[in-house]
Amino acid sequence: MRPAIIWNGVQKMSDEDIVLSELPDDELVLQMHDDLYDGLKEEIEEGVQILLGRGWAPYDVLTKALVEGMRIVGEDFRDGILFVPEVLLSANAMKSGMAILRPLLAETGAPKVGKMVIGTVKGDIHDIGKNLVSMMMEGAGFEVIDLGINNPVEKYLEAIEEHQPDILGMSALLTTTMPYMKVVVDTLKEKGIRDDLIVLVGGAPLNEEFGKAVGADAYCRDAAVAVETAKALVSRRHNRGPA
Amino acid sequence: MDGKPEQVRIIACGMIAREVLDIIERLKLGHLSLTCLPAMYHHHPEKIAPAIDKAICKARSEGYERIFVGYADCGTGGDLDKVCERHGVERIIGPHCFAFFMGMDAFTKLEDRDMTAFYMTDFLARHFDTFLIEPLGLDRHPELRDMYFGNYEKLVFLAQTEDDDLTEKAKAAAERLGLAFERRFTGYGDLSTALLETAS
Numbered sequence: 001m002r003p004a005i006i007w008n009g010v011q012k013m014s015d016e017d018i019v020l021s022e023l024p025d026d027e028l029v030l031q032m033h034d035d036l037y038d039g040l041k042e043e044i045e046e047g048v049q050i051l052l053g054r055g056w057a058p059y060d061v062l063t064k065a066l067v068e069g070m071r072i073v074g075e076d077f078r079d080g081i082l083f084v085p086e087v088l089l090s091a092n093a094m095k096s097g098m099a100i101l102r103p104l105l106a107e108t109g110a111p112k113v114g115k116m117v118i119g120t121v122k123g124d125i126h127d128i129g130k131n132l133v134s135m136m137m138e139g140a141g142f143e144v145i146d147l148g149i150n151n152p153v154e155k156y157l158e159a160i161e162e163h164q165p166d167i168l169g170m171s172a173l174l175t176t177t178m179p180y181m182k183v184v185v186d187t188l189k190e191k192g193i194r195d196d197l198i199v200l201v202g203g204a205p206l207n208e209e210f211g212k213a214v215g216a217d218a219y220c221r222d223a224a225v226a227v228e229t230a231k232a233l234v235s236r237r238h239n240r241g242p243a
Numbered sequence: 244m245d246g247k248p249e250q251v252r253i254i255a256c257g258m259i260a261r262e263v264l265d266i267i268e269r270l271k272l273g274h275l276s277l278t279c280l281p282a283m284y285h286h287h288p289e290k291i292a293p294a295i296d297k298a299i300c301k302a303r304s305e306g307y308e309r310i311f312v313g314y315a316d317c318g319t320g321g322d323l324d325k326v327c328e329r330h331g332v333e334r335i336i337g338p339h340c341f342a343f344f345m346g347m348d349a350f351t352k353l354e355d356r357d358m359t360a361f362y363m364t365d366f367l368a369r370h371f372d373t374f375l376i377e378p379l380g381l382d383r384h385p386e387l388r389d390m391y392f393g394n395y396e397k398l399v400f401l402a403q404t405e406d407d408d409l410t411e412k413a414k415a416a417a418e419r420l421g422l423a424f425e426r427r428f429t430g431y432g433d434l435s436t437a438l439l440e441t442a443s
Contacts, residue, residue: 085380125394175338205320
């Protein structure tokens with residue numbers, strides 16, 4: 001066991017001394033933010049169960065404990081304090097918390113902000129960024145239909161027809177596959193459905209200029225930006241109302 | 244004119260330094276001099292274009308009129324091309340070093356078939372731990388392996404040289420990543436051609 005730490009003259013417990021179930025709600029939520037930051041999957045599962053056991057609504061557990069924790073992770077990733085491996089561990093921890101909450105959220109009819117169809121484009125099998133976006137969007141209250149990797153335009157079209165999403169998200173890691181996003185957007189235009197959708201694109205070699213060039217509504221640098229952009233564009237769209 | 248060829252500065256990725264130097268020596272291109280940027284920039288492609296910009300300015304200040312960039316696009320999403328265009332210099336054609344080692348024609352033909360292939364070069368085989376395993380955190384968190392490599396099916400070792408030790412290292416890397424192994428000898432591919440053209 002690690003020794004207790006003397007900090008500002010006060011003896012602070014080391015992490016190993018902390019018993020989650022003994023913490024009051026506000027401290028437990030802060031501890032869960034720390035545990036998410038450290039990618040501690042089992043602790044997150046335990047924290048979620050404790051809060052639910054104390055009568056917390058699943059939606060509150062999701063937003064106050066998990067999403068807020070991942071927001072901090074996202075900021076530190078953006079600022080170069082955390083790196084990809086740490087973010088993936090955090091994402092794994094959040095995923096395990098989400099697995100507990102997902103059926104409960106469905107049962108309790110948690111508010112839905114909008115619907116998104118997302119997938120990595122044809123020829124590309126890289127999905128780390130796309131998976132992070134899916135998870136963060138789900139955490140932010142979006143219904144996410146994840147098409148996985150290597151999606152030809154037909155697959156996007158089928159999903160759009162079936163699910164009638166507000167947002168189409170496309171991801172690519174390779175310089176050789178990113179131009180396919182334009183193929184998809186051009187097909188949406190040909191079918192006359194481009195303006196029915198918000199199109200978001202992302203991936204390491206992309207930039208804002210590329211996003212504009214392929215006809216997307218926005219390029220999203222990371223998962224946190226994707227969530228903020230999606231929220232802003234969906235709310236603008238809803239405010240627009242019928243013509 | 245004294246008949247000596249004009250000095251050319253090659254600004255290349257540290258990942259291909261050994262290969263560039265070998266080509267210069269074998270083909271007796273002594274008027275080509277090499278300077279390299281850190282190979283680790285490949286984990287931060289956003290650093291490549293600004294660093295090349297700076298290196299070109301430095302080379303110009305040292306009196307080099309002719310400069311060649313020993314990079315493909317390398318995940319810069321066109322940013323490197325903008326820098327090259329602004330300075331009036333050229334780079335190696337292709338999206339990645341894998342492509343120019345294979346040769347652009349072969350790369351384009353195999354692109355679909357190799358979609359689930361993780362390419363490894365001599366450099367990556369030689370520096371597998373320091374360049375891949377450690378930066379990806381797999382030494383500390385091997386459980387992340389399938390998040391990174393779960394969608395790949397095979398490791399294709401694009402060998403620049405005939406080196407049994409490197410082949411064994413590449414095989415071991417494939418095993419560690421849980422991938423099937425395939426070796427293809429490429430030699431230096433389009434890199435030799437590009438340097439020869441630059442030298443002429």
